[in-house]
Amino acid sequence: MALSKPFRQTSQAFVPETDLPTLTSRPIERAQGVVRAPGDKSCSHRALILGGLANGTSRFTGLLEGDDVRRTGEAMATLGVGVVCEGPGIWTIDGVGQGGLSSPKSALDFGNSGTGSRLMMGVLAGYDFAAQMTGDDSLSSRPMRRVITPLTEMGATFETSDGGRLPLTMHGKAPLAAIDFAPPQASAQVKSAILLAGLRADGETRVREAKPTRDHTERMLRRFGVEVEVSRNDAGVRTVGISGGQSLAAVETSIPGDPSSAAFLLAAGLISPKGNVLVESVMSNETRDGFLRVAALMGAELGAEETGDAAGERLIDVQALSSELRGVEVPSGFVPAMIDEFPILAVLAAVATGTTIVTGAAELRVKESDRIAAIVAMLRVNGVRAEETEDGFVIEGCGGRV
Numbered sequence: 001m002a003l004s005k006p007f008r009q010t011s012q013a014f015v016p017e018t019d020l021p022t023l024t025s026r027p028i029e030r031a032q033g034v035v036r037a038p039g040d041k042s043c044s045h046r047a048l049i050l051g052g053l054a055n056g057t058s059r060f061t062g063l064l065e066g067d068d069v070r071r072t073g074e075a076m077a078t079l080g081v082g083v084v085c086e087g088p089g090i091w092t093i094d095g096v097g098q099g100g101l102s103s104p105k106s107a108l109d110f111g112n113s114g115t116g117s118r119l120m121m122g123v124l125a126g127y128d129f130a131a132q133m134t135g136d137d138s139l140s141s142r143p144m145r146r147v148i149t150p151l152t153e154m155g156a157t158f159e160t161s162d163g164g165r166l167p168l169t170m171h172g173k174a175p176l177a178a179i180d181f182a183p184p185q186a187s188a189q190v191k192s193a194i195l196l197a198g199l200r201a202d203g204e205t206r207v208r209e210a211k212p213t214r215d216h217t218e219r220m221l222r223r224f225g226v227e228v229e230v231s232r233n234d235a236g237v238r239t240v241g242i243s244g245g246q247s248l249a250a251v252e253t254s255i256p257g258d259p260s261s262a263a264f265l266l267a268a269g270l271i272s273p274k275g276n277v278l279v280e281s282v283m284s285n286e287t288r289d290g291f292l293r294v295a296a297l298m299g300a301e302l303g304a305e306e307t308g309d310a311a312g313e314r315l316i317d318v319q320a321l322s323s324e325l326r327g328v329e330v331p332s333g334f335v336p337a338m339i340d341e342f343p344i345l346a347v348l349a350a351v352a353t354g355t356t357i358v359t360g361a362a363e364l365r366v367k368e369s370d371r372i373a374a375i376v377a378m379l380r381v382n383g384v385r386a387e388e389t390e391d392g393f394v395i396e397g398c399g400g401r402v
């Protein structure tokens with residue numbers, strides 16, 4: 001069942017400088033319905049990459065088919081992997097096995113995708129050939145040194161544009177040297193790039209995370225038969241270790257539903273006066289559930305039921321009912337587990353009663369856009385009182401009257 005009254009586009013006017021359509025939204029009484037979450041974007045990238053590195057043919061259902069994921073598929077195909085779409089969300093990947101990728105005949109264009117470009121740098125670091133990487137204007141302005149620095153330590157070399165950015169040419173090396181690295185920023189992309197390079201290194205590569213980030217690479221590597229060591233010390237530092245030279249065995253799996261996409265639909269259920277939204281088959285993973293935890297702190301009426309698993313991840317159905325929300329101080333420890341959900345959390349904060357304060361989220365400034373600036377600008381345009389801080393924002397909730 002679709003939501004009973006979706007937001008309608010009411011104008012075809014175009015803003016000349018950006019070519020963006022003008023959309024008008026109106027409050028609705030009843031956001032109600034049952035929807036299935038689309039495939040998780042992070043898992044979809046990893047499925048295409050690991051499928052390509054495996055021995056044999058992998059088959060995925062429910063793969064997200066957005067532009068970012070397609071670019072990763074195209075990059076794998078340019079490197080000699082058989083990538084075939086059999087139907088909506090159904091993809092087969094003819095893996096070439098560890099060490100089997102071939103030198104690309106053209107530049108790998110990652111479009112807007114930080115995940116695709118950074119993870120593929122990790123993959124290609126262990127290959128004795130050159131690869132050119134490009135992306136759109138936004139991706140070309142994003143920091144890549146966070147990945148280049150550890151991969152250089154492992155033996156790869158890079159010729160970058162100013163500031164260590166795309167477009168770049170990288171030269172891999174086989175084998176790489178294993179490293180023990182503590183990334184200065186909480187980033188699953190950095191961790192994943194190093195672990196993927198670690199597959200082609202001599203010895204054990206370790207990544208130490210002061211603030212644990214999404215762990216889909218670790219889980220999916222295991223699903224492909226790779227041994228990954230994970231430990232946590234008393235200070236909460238999570239260490240992930242991987243030994244080089246392991247091979248991957250092809251898998252057949254569905255892709256778990258995306259908690260980031262689910263968050264938008266659940267938020268509609270929470271803030272509409274007669275809201276009742278059920279999202280099915282959502283990935284349940286403590287490295288991704290910060291939005292649900294913060295919404296619960298705000299007073300959200302949420303329910304969840306476990307329904308199975310997919311690609312090494314647990315699945316739940318999540319229900320959101322219309323709720324009276326209150327502003328909160330978001331615990332900074334939750335930030336990595338909700339890094340992509342701050343725009344929709346800000347919407348909850350705008351309709352809540354009281355003040356919501358976000359700190360420790362400076363990483364939001366180096367996403368596809370400066371998300372702190374974008375969130376505050378969008379709220380202000382809609383009449384909400386909001387302020388940027390260096391590493392977060394403060395929102396004065398309207399108590400339901402936006």
Ligand code: S3P
Pocket residue numbers: 041042043114115186187188189190192214339340363
């Ligand atoms: C992702 C990690 C996060 C997230 C991005 C997807 C991933 O980025 O924001 O949308 O799939 O590893 P960072 O690693 O930059 O935090």
